[in-house]
Amino acid sequence: MGKIIDGKAIAAGLYEEMREEVIQFEKQYGRRPGLTVIIVGEDPASQIYVSHKEVAAKKIGLVSAVVRMPESTTQEELLAVIDRLNADPTVDGILVQLPVPKHIDKDAVIAAVAPDKDVDGFFGMKSGFTMKEGYVAPCTARACIHLIKTTGETIEGKHALVVGRGELVGKPVATLLLGENATVTIAHSRTRNLGEIARTADIIIAAVGRPMIITGDMVKPGAILIDVGINRGADGKVCGDIDYASAKPVAGWITPVPGGVGPMTIAMLIRNTLDCFLSHVQ
Ligand code: GUN
Numbered sequence: 417m418g419k420i421i422d423g424k425a426i427a428a429g430l431y432e433e434m435r436e437e438v439i440q441f442e443k444q445y446g447r448r449p450g451l452t453v454i455i456v457g458e459d460p461a462s463q464i465y466v467s468h469k470e471v472a473a474k475k476i477g478l479v480s481a482v483v484r485m486p487e488s489t490t491q492e493e494l495l496a497v498i499d500r501l502n503a504d505p506t507v508d509g510i511l512v513q514l515p516v517p518k519h520i521d522k523d524a525v526i527a528a529v530a531p532d533k534d535v536d537g538f539f540g541m542k543s544g545f546t547m548k549e550g551y552v553a554p555c556t557a558r559a560c561i562h563l564i565k566t567t568g569e570t571i572e573g574k575h576a577l578v579v580g581r582g583e584l585v586g587k588p589v590a591t592l593l594l595g596e597n598a599t600v601t602i603a604h605s606r607t608r609n610l611g612e613i614a615r616t617a618d619i620i621i622a623a624v625g626r627p628m629i630i631t632g633d634m635v636k637p638g639a640i641l642i643d644v645g646i647n648r649g650a651d652g653k654v655c656g657d658i659d660y661a662s663a664k665p666v667a668g669w670i671t672p673v674p675g676g677v678g679p680m681t682i683a684m685l686i687r688n689t690l691d692c693f694l695s696h697v698q
Pocket of ligand 1: 511536555
């Protein structure tokens, strides 16, 4: 029977450590790390995500701000705010919550954030399957790697299957796994014989956004299963991309949904902010 990787508890431990770090930073460098989140428009899911980020930032003692801009904001107005934050020495991390309204060019916005303040890690990832030295990695990808490492099992030499090829999770997590010397396969919604491939994987990261695409019969006994999916199942309940009930008895380790990758992603956003701060003060 697979053991549960408790993302919520692991994140709580990281918050404790980071809170201590922030106290030390203030003593040593005379200021605390600053994170500013920009949200444009009224998307209800985005409002919730941003409030979670704000709560986490305050909890560990960051100088936290949220810039709320109306749906009608022009691209020029948004870029002007980003420019102001880029130039503000008390702001170490800038995050523009996505999606932005359709009349705004998302890529232009992402590109406008100073690379050394890009806590989303978009800049650090922008060169194929290589991370740029000195920049942080995307939060969710970092969360997945951290969760795997908490099992105490090695990543090097293992076969890691990433299901999903998105820019936010699939590609970045495949890149980080390569950096950990895993043998990486990337599958996606069009992959044939997914079950056959999955059964040879020691680690599966499911990040495709399809409920229960990985079932217990597709899991190698003892495998580590990391479920990034957040879906609404046929029964109306939140579920992941992995069929937890059938996969857990076969797996060695498994993350629940909710309570797995989600809480860790926000902890990693805070970690990225501390890392950006360190790159500014050191
Ligand atoms: N919206 C949903 N996920 C994300 C994310 O990881 N970063 C940003 N900036 N917006 C998001």
